[in-house]
Amino acid sequence: MLRQEEQYVCHDYLDDVHALRRGDSGYSDNTIIDETCRSKMCEWIFHVIDSTRLQRETASVAMNFLDRFLCATTPRAERARTDRREYQLAAMTCMYIAVKIREPVVLDANLTSKLSRGLHTPEEITAMEYDILIALQWKVNGPTTLQFVNYILELLPPSAESIAPVLYAHSHFQTELAVGDYAFVPNLRQSTIALASILNSLGVVEKDHETPLDECIQFVRSISNSFDLDIDSPTVHAIRGRLLKSFSECSKVNMSNLKLPNGCQRRHSSLIR
Incomplete structure (x- = not known):
């Protein structure tokens, strides 16, 4: 487990985001993510997990997926760091992936879309799922x-x-x-x-x-x-x-x-x- 967890350590991706804001990059405070964005999505994920009586550890796994995805250098991860709508989609999809892997119940893309109140379509969720798994190199069973x-x-x-x-x-x-x-x-x-x-x-x-x-x-x-x-x-x-x-x-x-x-x-x- 100790050797395995080294592959799941994150770097300070919000510092990278702040560097973009400090530079002449065209990004504004209203689009790039911050700690408040993360806190709100974390609370939302725990609320959904509790409401559906799933394991709270599944929410922790979802947040680990999200943090590691945001550390990635893929174009989709960069968009999620600089576009709050993309970030929300990524967070919801990480929960969707975590439930699929760890829980006996099915939380399909249609239900996840309904949880977003129609902001994200099932097709967007499944497309994001693939991009997240590629960015994570399919490493989704790290120790918690x-x-x-x-x-x-x-x-x-x-x-x-x-x-x-x-x-x-x-x-x-x-x-x-x-x-x-x-x-x-x-x-x-x-x-x-x-x-x-x-x-x-x-x-x-x-x-x-x-x-x-x-x-x-x-x-x-x-x-x-x-x-x-x-x-x-x-x-x-x-x-x-x-x-x-x-x-x-x-x-x-x-x-x-x-x-x-x-x-x-x-x-x-x-x-x-």
């Missing part, structure tokens, strides 16, 4: 952050059995928060985000339960060594800090006073944004 979280937590020591449900719940929630935040898109591995989510969840458990945290931290440290991940790295601390803030804002769990290892607080957040 949620999968990394589950694999790591399955290896918890027996002494942590009582806190496992809380760790799963909080870690899963943070992986979904990361999907909607563009700061977690450029140059970050899914496994790193997963590890940061678990570390934050362990902090919540320490505050609310009588748990041998040192034993759990040692467990995560041993896993991270096996994965060649450094839980004390500035990048992990920066990811944790941003997730902590989002978690506190979106849930009833107060994580604002949660300490990071080695006294390293949110001063590293600039590494993410």
Whole structure:
């Protein structure tokens, strides 16, 4: 999985878009995409997935398809970066592809067109599907952050059995928060985000339960060594800090006073944004 995920890492494609805007390219703020465009389409995709009672991880996969497509150098990807109608079509088609691959139900092009309220025809959706798959080089089965979280937590020591449900719940929630935040898109591995989510969840458990945290931290440290991940790295601390803030804002769990290892607080957040 670790080797495979390297093929699914994105670069900062919005920086490329901003470079076009800064240059004398003829593009305007009303046509090129930005973080707000991404946030709105992410919310829409999660809403559709929830309304149809599909797996929320499918929405995460759809957003990964979209981000990677926008990193591509194909003419269609360039149009999607500079034309918001094309971007919307690409986002909807990525959801259509993700559902087709991961779900037992059928979300065909006609229904997807209806979800767009007629803005995009079934023919446009199927044509975009082909262009996206070509741009992705048909790499559509990469490991997700949620999968990394589950694999790591399955290896918890027996002494942590009582806190496992809380760790799963909080870690899963943070992986979904990361999907909607563009700061977690450029140059970050899914496994790193997963590890940061678990570390934050362990902090919540320490505050609310009588748990041998040192034993759990040692467990995560041993896993991270096996994965060649450094839980004390500035990048992990920066990811944790941003997730902590989002978690506190979106849930009833107060994580604002949660300490990071080695006294390293949110001063590293600039590494993410």
